[in-house]
Amino acid sequence: MDISVIGTGYVGLVVGACLSEAGNHVTCADIDEEKIRSLRDGEIPIYEPGLERLIPENREAGRLRFTADPARAVEGAEVIYIAVGTPPDEDGSADLSHVLDVARTIGENLTPDAIVVTKSTVPVGTAPKVRQEIESRTDVPFHVVSNPEFLKEGAAVEDFMKPDRIVLGVESDEVKPRLEELYEPFVRTGNPVIFMDVASAEMTKYAANSMLATRISFMNQVAELCEETGADVSKVREGIGSDPRIGSSFLFAGTGYGGSCFPKDVQALVRKGDEEGVDLSILRATHTQNERQKRVLLRKVRDRYGADLSGRRFGVWGLAFKPGTDDMREAPSKVVIRGLLEAGAEVAVHDPEAMEVARGVFGDSVEYADGPYAAARGADGLLICTEWLPYRRPDWEQLGAAMTEPAVFDGRNLFEPGRMRERGFQYFPIGRPEVRSPRRQEPGPRPGRPAGERAGESAGSAGGE
């Protein structure tokens, strides 16, 4: 099929590359001329595993092209994907201006009977607006389909190639056979293609992200209570996650969720509720808890060293909002690093992929270390914000020797508190017992903490890392 994808960001680039790999002729368009220039020069503007093979191979095969002229991309296309951003407006609702701009361009260049597929995450009621914008520019017949995208950055290519499910909101049954043909290569293992009406499809995406975000905020609140009661949230997670009604995914306590989707989608759904007179109070709480959670490591640092951090130095491991990507949009690391700097500390940072992006965020205010141990050199504490694989098995001797004070503030609960004690590290995880006095028996429970904490600590050390 001849396909155009308008918007060549994290979603559009993956969608375009994967559809071309399945044998379609795909033109990816973006108004960001610099991005298109670099793609044409063979550079890939984002880090997403798999694209480095798919893009050059499909370009060479003549199936994948890039243009900075969306109008040209639309001409002659049988299927047109809208994959532009839907950033939050000032009040948190989704800004549809890019989507509707694209709809107008589509209207001016449309081929009869083309399918316009909304991939961008858009609130319920957007498809009729897209239709209206297109109809204001053309008389030719066309179809509008809502096809929310569930890919995860860092595993986006694999998620698109082997989706758990494909959700398609359609205006009529007429278009179904063409969509089935389009997606047939991606559901060979029998994963479902779920057809529904467009409103339900649009709502499905927000409901999915909001549910996942709520699980995270819920576990972060449970973690807070664990800290006060001497329970260990990792044990609680195992205990509840083995219940098939709950399942084990998205139950990790940490420094809060970030990225370009969960924060904005939760808020956009709350605003949609407001518009419709429905108070989505659970999601308000999800968002509030997450904002609070992004500061949890800062609270632990302040408890340990006081509010004034001048003269102190900290290393930060992990800047991307999650492993496998260079995306720092809404990343908890930004809140953590700004908090450290505001308190007067010096900060050295490391991330396997996001260093370039970080330079654009922090400029000269932090030191960019050329490796994890260089970031920890001379540090009073190491803060872990992203659970990249190389951070999970550090060389403890090298790390301890590099730091002025071996103290790890672990926003991703990567290590067992008991093992950290044996290694001689102070250890401050989330919702788990802290280790304040490594390598020696503590005289008793810390002031203000119940005796249960010590019991929890030894229970924690019994498990593997």
Ligand SMILES: NC(=O)c1ccc[n+]([C@@H]2O[C@H](COP(=O)([O-])OP(=O)(O)OC[C@H]3O[C@@H](n4cnc5c(N)ncnc54)[C@H](O)[C@@H]3O)[C@@H](O)[C@H]2O)c1
């Ligand atoms: N990033 C994710 O993990 C993810 C997952 C699922 C859904 N989504 C949704 O997909 C959409 C795109 O997200 P993204 O992360 O790819 O965004 P992005 O910011 O990485 O990319 C959007 C691209 O659209 C381009 N653009 C804006 N206006 C345009 C126009 N008028 N014509 C052509 N191009 C235009 C921008 O230049 C940019 O390159 C959003 O609605 C998002 O919520 C994102």
